[in-house]
Amino acid sequence: MKQALTPTMEDYMELIYNLGKNVKVVRVRDIARGMNVKMPSVTSMLKTLNKKNLIEHEKYEYVELTEEGLEVARESDLIGCNTSTNTARLAAQKICVSDI
Numbered sequence: 277m278k279q280a281l282t283p284t285m286e287d288y289m290e291l292i293y294n295l296g297k298n299v300k301v302v303r304v305r306d307i308a309r310g311m312n313v314k315m316p317s318v319t320s321m322l323k324t325l326n327k328k329n330l331i332e333h334e335k336y337e338y339v340e341l342t343e344e345g346l347e348v349a350r351e352s353d354l355i356g357c358n359t360s361t362n363t364a365r366l367a368a369q370k371i372c373v374s375d376i
Contacts, residue, residue: 281348285330287311288321289348292331292339301338 281289291310295302304322308315322339325331330345 284321285325288318288325289330289341289345292341293346296341302340303338307339 288307288311291307292302295306295310299306304315304318307322308318311318322331322333325345326333329342330348331339331341333339
């Protein structure tokens, strides 16, 4: 079942997906850095995405897309080749490089 996502939700999902391809674990601070927002903003969005069963996240834990989250991302073409995805991919790569 395809869920309606706001553009901001799509951006978070894209970044989580792209970060997950480049690092072993995705953390709130990585997402905050990639989205250029404060950590409480990320936490708020993660709660929303968690309620929609698109991610798995517990307080002070790592973030992962659920199977449903991956499916929604694929159906929404979030993982395809569009400008927003490329931006998220570049942000993910920048975070990974800066952590080395």
